[in-house]
Amino acid sequence: MHGRLKVKTTEEKQREKREQDKKRALEYSTLSKKVFDLRAAKDFSADALKATGMLLSVNADCYTIWGYRREILLSLKSQKAPEEIKDLFAAELKFLEGILQHWPKSYWVWFQRQWVAEHHEIDFAHELVLCSLMHKADSRNFHCWNYRRFAAAKAKATAESELAITMSLIENDPSNYSAWHYRSILLPRKFSDAPDELSAAISEEFDLIKQAIWTDPSDQSAWLYHHWLVGVRKRTDKAQLMETIEQELGSCDELLAEEPNSRWAILTKALLNLEKGDFDSDALSSDLKKLQELDPLHKNYYESLLHRVNHTAV
Amino acid sequence: MAATDQLLRDKHRSYIVALQEEKLDSFEYWMTEHLRVNGVYWGLTALEVLGHLNDLDRTKTIAFVKSCQREEGGFGGNANHDPHLLYSLSALQILAMFDALGEIDQQKTAQWIASLQNEDGSFNGDKWGEVDTRFSYCAISALSLLNRLDLIDVNKAVEFILKCQNFDGAFGVIPDAESHAGQTFCCVGALAILNCLDLIDRDLLGWWLAERQLKDGGLNGRPEKLADVCYSWWVLSCLDLLGKLEWIDSDKLKKWILKCQDDETGGFADKPGNMVDVYHTCFGITGLSLLGEPNLKPVNAKYCMTHETIDRLKLNPPPAVTLQKTKL
Numbered sequence: 001m002h003g004r005l006k007v008k009t010t011e012e013k014q015r016e017k018r019e020q021d022k023k024r025a026l027e028y029s030t031l032s033k034k035v036f037d038l039r040a041a042k043d044f045s046a047d048a049l050k051a052t053g054m055l056l057s058v059n060a061d062c063y064t065i066w067g068y069r070r071e072i073l074l075s076l077k078s079q080k081a082p083e084e085i086k087d088l089f090a091a092e093l094k095f096l097e098g099i100l101q102h103w104p105k106s107y108w109v110w111f112q113r114q115w116v117a118e119h120h121e122i123d124f125a126h127e128l129v130l131c132s133l134m135h136k137a138d139s140r141n142f143h144c145w146n147y148r149r150f151a152a153a154k155a156k157a158t159a160e161s162e163l164a165i166t167m168s169l170i171e172n173d174p175s176n177y178s179a180w181h182y183r184s185i186l187l188p189r190k191f192s193d194a195p196d197e198l199s200a201a202i203s204e205e206f207d208l209i210k211q212a213i214w215t216d217p218s219d220q221s222a223w224l225y226h227h228w229l230v231g232v233r234k235r236t237d238k239a240q241l242m243e244t245i246e247q248e249l250g251s252c253d254e255l256l257a258e259e260p261n262s263r264w265a266i267l268t269k270a271l272l273n274l275e276k277g278d279f280d281s282d283a284l285s286s287d288l289k290k291l292q293e294l295d296p297l298h299k300n301y302y303e304s305l306l307h308r309v310n311h312t313a314v
Numbered sequence: 315m316a317a318t319d320q321l322l323r324d325k326h327r328s329y330i331v332a333l334q335e336e337k338l339d340s341f342e343y344w345m346t347e348h349l350r351v352n353g354v355y356w357g358l359t360a361l362e363v364l365g366h367l368n369d370l371d372r373t374k375t376i377a378f379v380k381s382c383q384r385e386e387g388g389f390g391g392n393a394n395h396d397p398h399l400l401y402s403l404s405a406l407q408i409l410a411m412f413d414a415l416g417e418i419d420q421q422k423t424a425q426w427i428a429s430l431q432n433e434d435g436s437f438n439g440d441k442w443g444e445v446d447t448r449f450s451y452c453a454i455s456a457l458s459l460l461n462r463l464d465l466i467d468v469n470k471a472v473e474f475i476l477k478c479q480n481f482d483g484a485f486g487v488i489p490d491a492e493s494h495a496g497q498t499f500c501c502v503g504a505l506a507i508l509n510c511l512d513l514i515d516r517d518l519l520g521w522w523l524a525e526r527q528l529k530d531g532g533l534n535g536r537p538e539k540l541a542d543v544c545y546s547w548w549v550l551s552c553l554d555l556l557g558k559l560e561w562i563d564s565d566k567l568k569k570w571i572l573k574c575q576d577d578e579t580g581g582f583a584d585k586p587g588n589m590v591d592v593y594h595t596c597f598g599i600t601g602l603s604l605l606g607e608p609n610l611k612p613v614n615a616k617y618c619m620t621h622e623t624i625d626r627l628k629l630n631p632p633p634a635v636t637l638q639k640t641k642l
Contacts, residue, residue, distance in 0.1 A: 002542065004589040006576070024341040032344065036394055062348050064395040067442060111444040118443075140538070142492045149490050177537045181492045184481035220525060220537050228481040297531075300560040301524050304517075 031055050032062075039068045044075035053095060060103040066112055074119075089120040097130070104134065110143045114150060124155035132165065139169055140178050149182075159190035174212035177221040184228055199237040205229055206244070210251055213264075217255060223264040227271065234275070245276050263294045267302075274308055284309050318575040321607060323364055326595060329580030330357040331369050333592055350392040351382050355404035356596035358411055362620055363599050363611050367411060376414050379405045383418060387426030388440070398440045399452040402427060406456050411623050420460050427453050428465035435470030436488075446487050447478050451500035455617060458507050461630045468508055468633050475501045476513060476637075483518030495526060495535040499548040506555045506616045510635045516556050523549050524561035531566030532585075542584045543574045543594045546601030551615040554604055564605050571598050571605075 009017065035055045038048045052069040055062060073092065077085050096113050103109050116122065131148040134141060152162055163186050166179040187205070191198035206229055212222040226248075233244045252269040255262055270287050273279040288306045292299040333353070337343040346353065354375060361369050381393040382405055388397025389405035402423065409415045430438045430453060437449040450471060457463045477489040478501060484493030485501035498519070505511050526533045526549045532541025533549045546567065553559045573586040574594065581590030582598035600618055603610040611620045 001591045001593055002584045004583075006583070006587060006589045018339075021341050022339040025339050025344050028341060028344045029338065032347075059345050059348075061345075063398065064348065064390065067396050067440075070442065107444070107446070111442070114444075115442065142487070142494065146487055146491050175538060178492050181480060181482075185490050224482050224522070224525075224537070297527050297529070297563040297566065298524055298561060299563075301521060301558075304561070 028058060031058070035065055035068070039065075044072045046076065048072055049076070057099065057102075060099050060106045060109050063108050066108050070112075070115060077119075085120070089116055089122070092116050093122065100134070104138065104141055105143055107143065110147050113147065117150070117154065124151045127151035128155060128157065135169070139173070139176055142178065145178055145182065159186045162186055163190070170208075170212065174215045175219040175221055177224075180221050180225040184225065188232070195236055199233075199240065202229055202232055202237070206248070213251075213255065217259055217262045217264060220264065223268055226268060230272065230275065242276070245272050248272055249276075261294055263291055266291055266294070270305060274305065274312070277312065279309075279312075281309055318572050318577050319569065321572065321602065321610075322575050322577055322580060323609075325575075325577065325580030326360065326582075326599065327364060327366055327369055327580070329590070330361055330592065330595065333357055334370065334374075348391045348395055349401070351379065351389060351401045351404045351408070352391065353592050354378065355407050356592045358408055359619065360592070360596045360599045362411055362623070363603050363613060365609070365611060372412050372414075375408065376412055376417060379408050380418060383423070387419070387422035387424075389423075396440065397426065399427065399430065399437065399449045399456070400439060403452040403456045406459050407617070407619060410459055410619065410627060413626070415459070415627075420462075424457060424460045424462035424465055427456055428462070431466050431471065433470075435467060435472070435474035437471075447475060447485060447497050447500045447504075448487075450475055451504045454504040454507050458629060458632065459617075459627065463508075463630075463632050468635050469637055472505065472508060472510055472513065472635050472637055475504055479514060482522045483515050483520075484522045493522065493536060495523070495533075495545050495548040495552075498523070499552055502552045502555055503616050503618075508632050508635050510637070511555065513635075513637060513639050516558075520553065520556050520558040520561055523553050523556075524558070527562045527567065531563065531570035533562070533567065540585070541570065543571055543582055543601070544584065544597040546571050547597035547604075547618065550601050550604050551618065554615040559604070568602065568605050568607065571601055574598055 031054060035051050038051060049069065049072045052065050052072065055065055056069065073088065076088060080088060093113070093116060096109060096116070099109050117127070128148065128151050131144050131151065134144045163183065166182050166186070169176050169179040183205070187201055188198065191201055209222050209226050209229065212219070213226070230244065230248065234241050249269060249272050252265045252272070255265045259265065266287050270284060270291070273284050285306060288302045288309065291302045358367065358370055358375070361367055379389070382389045382391070382395070382401065384390055384397040386397050388399070389402040390396050390398060391401040395401070406415065406423070409418065430440070430449070432438065432445065436445045437453045438445060439449045453466065454463070454471060457466060475485070478485045478491065478497070480486060480493045482493050484495070485498045486492050486494055487497050491497070502511070505514065525537070526535070526545060528534060528541050530541060533545040534541050535545050535548065550559070553561060574582045574584070575598070576583060576590045579590055581592065582594045583590045584594050599610065600613050603613045604615065611622055613619070614621045614624045617624055
């Protein structure tokens, strides 16, 4: 339903297309009827499993048939010896890998994989490798990230190893919101009992994000993450907050010396100043008005910040 | 395609009405038969907002929806499909629009929905156990329409939703999942229905949502992605509920949405120049309504249904949520 370009074709081609379409519709409807009839007959045989596989390969969003497939798998499982069950689910995982190539963003397909993992012991280290492979093709696939987190928990992967995964993605391309997001989950969790270590880690993150910002000052991932880092500092190490704010204001000025119209740097400076509280109202108002010129789409958002400037007791 | 700077009302009406026809020779028709009830909801909502609810055959449509109800109480996507929250909500919304909620066993439906709530407050989509904030929204919205929110633990439901809030103020599929505008609508809509939007950081979320607007005026669903007309609903409705609609440029967005129309076939595509479908048609039109496009019925952002229909239902206020706002 997304991303299909409308192309004008001749009458001849249109007729051809309709014929082809009719043929595919007939093939699918025949197969669909067959599978639904098997289900109505409560057929939980290996042949029925195969038939569901054929249908789902064409339409992996046909959710009711995933349900039927699970019923068949459970029925077969109840009749098989342990070794055979192992093969059964290994085959299911293989089948799903194939489907995922064509349907990498189908909620139903990813859930099926998770369901297999809940019903049978699987090699979660292998699952993590699968996720890494899929992220090579599309590092923003959130279904894959969610599954990765599920597999990582099952595999008892350490926060370190998962942080390393995010790092390798960021090193390849700093504009990876999914990787930064995962770091925002991992870091507080890793240091949940060690506030000093968290503080040190956050200081390192400021350095890391600075590199990302300098690589591409227009990439919002880095700036949104930066905003969060300031918030973490405020919540977990208030003593260091002012020093951090001054440091980051300095960083913004460094960037603005090279890129005076970087709206993210100007906005970040404004937000830092608002957090600081002790700011030059005229300078800050002037910065916000400049933002309204540079980024008129969001002028009312900047207006709300101007309102805060005017209503902050100095 | 000619320039499309006007809303092509009649073209959209014809487009949607023509969808009632069973297109058994169309592969696409078969590929979408599992979500037909969603399709009917999208089409009917668009028509209602255009002021032409009765362009669709009321009797036939109600009969179709009823045929989707399974003995457990939930509705499937079509007559031969298993019950699931995604389709149960659409079914109830269609019946609500036609003022026909009385024609089904509401108690049974409500109980089936409530039975899907887990201990942690989350909702399964169906008996198989998939958890997703989409299902939280479907359950809460559906039970709200049935006036049976008393059947679930609203505190726990909200607790779970809040666990899905991320560093950027927006929401994902499950706890720890990356923020996405669609999931964010589900969470914000659910919280709005339960009257507890004050439990989240509205400025932070408002900013993230405002940053979905790209230079061409369209809205994307998360950073570094392309604009898509459906985000004109998912993002805009959230901004509306947060009282921050003015944080984006309405004029530019409106112009971008209108460019997504197809002046030959009617309907809206995800992007200008692409193939249309009823899903994008619905959200293009509801988005335009939120932007104040004239001669469109006002839409209730919590439900993605007209205020007229929601007001007619005279819904009970929701049970009180007693969670405190945690210091984030």
